[in-house]
Amino acid sequence: MTLLMLLEMIVAAMADRRGIGTAERGLTYQQLYDRAGAGAEVIRRHGAQHLAYVAASDLAFPVALFSAAWAGVPFLPLNYRQSAESQRALLAQHDDVLVIADAPAGEGLERAGFTVLSVEEWNTATASVVEAAPSETDGDDVAVLLYTSGTTAEPKAVVLRHRHLSAYVIGSVDFAAAPAEDASLVSVPPYHVAGVANVVSSVYGARRIVYLPAFSPEAWLATVGSEGITHAMVVPTMLARVLEQLGNHQIATTPTLRSIAYGGARMPITVLTRALAAFPTTDFVNAYGLTETSSTIAVLGPEDHRSGERLGSVGRLVPGVEVEVRDGEIWVRGDQVSGEYLGHAVALDADGWFATRDRGWVDAEGYLFIEGRADDTIIRGGENIAPAEIEDVLLTHPAVGSCAVVGIPDDEWGQRIGAAVVLRPGAIAAAEELQEWARASLRSSKTPDVVVFCHDLPLTDTGKVLRRVVLADLLESDR
Numbered sequence: 001m002t003l004l005m006l007l008e009m010i011v012a013a014m015a016d017r018r019g020i021g022t023a024e025r026g027l028t029y030q031q032l033y034d035r036a037g038a039g040a041e042v043i044r045r046h047g048a049q050h051l052a053y054v055a056a057s058d059l060a061f062p063v064a065l066f067s068a069a070w071a072g073v074p075f076l077p078l079n080y081r082q083s084a085e086s087q088r089a090l091l092a093q094h095d096d097v098l099v100i101a102d103a104p105a106g107e108g109l110e111r112a113g114f115t116v117l118s119v120e121e122w123n124t125a126t127a128s129v130v131e132a133a134p135s136e137t138d139g140d141d142v143a144v145l146l147y148t149s150g151t152t153a154e155p156k157a158v159v160l161r162h163r164h165l166s167a168y169v170i171g172s173v174d175f176a177a178a179p180a181e182d183a184s185l186v187s188v189p190p191y192h193v194a195g196v197a198n199v200v201s202s203v204y205g206a207r208r209i210v211y212l213p214a215f216s217p218e219a220w221l222a223t224v225g226s227e228g229i230t231h232a233m234v235v236p237t238m239l240a241r242v243l244e245q246l247g248n249h250q251i252a253t254t255p256t257l258r259s260i261a262y263g264g265a266r267m268p269i270t271v272l273t274r275a276l277a278a279f280p281t282t283d284f285v286n287a288y289g290l291t292e293t294s295s296t297i298a299v300l301g302p303e304d305h306r307s308g309e310r311l312g313s314v315g316r317l318v319p320g321v322e323v324e325v326r327d328g329e330i331w332v333r334g335d336q337v338s339g340e341y342l343g344h345a346v347a348l349d350a351d352g353w354f355a356t357r358d359r360g361w362v363d364a365e366g367y368l369f370i371e372g373r374a375d376d377t378i379i380r381g382g383e384n385i386a387p388a389e390i391e392d393v394l395l396t397h398p399a400v401g402s403c404a405v406v407g408i409p410d411d412e413w414g415q416r417i418g419a420a421v422v423l424r425p426g427a428i429a430a431a432e433e434l435q436e437w438a439r440a441s442l443r444s445s446k447t448p449d450v451v452v453f454c455h456d457l458p459l460t461d462t463g464k465v466l467r468r469v470v471l472a473d474l475l476e477s478d479r
Contacts, residue, residue, distance in 0.1 A: 039067025
């Protein structure tokens with residue numbers, strides 16, 4: 001099974017349904033299919049072996065994804081917010097790249113010698129129907145190359161083959177099951193696995209995709225209302241900003257919004273409990289997954305959110321995925337699991353298991369709990385300490401808006417505990433006060449040795465803390 005086959009299936013079932021875009025500007029599934037064929041011809045005319053996308057979310061994005069599948073070349077979405085130097089360095093690792101890019105990124109890449117089409121040029125070039133024979137792509141061919149966020153190390157390109165993404169979609173989504181009025185608001189960036197997986201799953205399930213190219217809480221709430229959004233996908237930082245926009249104890253006026261799915265980073269319980277109160281008639285879904293697993297592998301559903309008993313869990317595994325816990329580390333296996341990096345050996349063991357590098361456990365009823373990244377674990381005097389445990393306690397302090405805990409190298413203890421803290425607007429707190437607050441709930445060995453206040457935390461676009469940057473800042477302030 002390939003991505004193009006999934007598109008062909010929905011075209012055969014409901015060609016004239018609006019699948020992408022707003023009420024004023026969008027594409028039916030037939031139009032998406034036609035544009036994908038035209039895009040494949042553009043790729044072939046340029047002799048490209050890779051199609052890169054360096055732009056914000058737009059109708060051009062799903063067209064480019066399926067055009068690459070049609071042409072039989074890997075699709076390579078890059079972070080358009082990265083520096084020009086970083087973009088050039090990543091693109092230089094791939095041969096014969098055709099780049100779709102927004103200005104000014106496109107202008108800089110063109111000067112660097114890459115073949116670039118602006119989003120407008122791509123949209124124009126794919127607007128006419130072109131008879132294009134699909135490539136002989138099969139499930140083992142590379143569909144997408146996605147660079148990891150690189151929170152603790154340099155990013156690597158994860159290889160997602162057609163069979164991985166197809167297995168995820170077919171195992172998780174009912175074909176053509178969405179009612180005609182369903183519309184999903186996508187705020188996650190196109191270079192994140194959730195952005196790619198959403199295109200494929202929404203097309204397969206027949207739910208219209210509405211993009212919010214530049215997130216702001218005001219625009220998010222306005223679009224939910226104007227487009228009659230029924231489903232929304234956010235990362236934790238986005239949901240926190242929406243709650244700030246609503247204000248304390250205010251209930252959102254979003255009558256069409258039936259479901260909010262969140263993921264991409266760890267959701268603070270304090271934010272989630274506020275969100276449940278602000279959206280009392282909306283179902284919440286926690287979707288846990290990794291780039292290497294083609295997106296979601298576990299889901300905490302609406303009923304679990306309503307009961308409140310397992311809000312700290314990421315839920316139960318989706319069909320087709322297995323889990324093992326080895327020495328506290330989560331390993332997974334399934335047809336949607338890639339575990340493959342470009343230029344590196346496949347990171348699967350002899351039996352097909354992939355080490356997620358997340359630490360956690362599974363309870364007696366099959367609910368998965370994540371403590372944090374294994375790489376983030378602090379080893380203090382031989383004791384393994386999960387930063388998330390300390391962060392959760394600090395976040396209960398009324399003055400703390402957000403925080404990140406990291407291990408600081410120490411000659412005596414191996415590592416000391418450092419906390420970078422962002423206070424709520426207008427709040428005041430001393431380092432000693434927060435240390436005592438942590439000590440009251442945790443053992444002394446888990447109390448931060450160093451507390452540093454900062455204006456904000458360095459985050460990826462999906463809300464993951466860039467811990468290597470936090471550590472660098474703490475080391476600088478500790479001198």
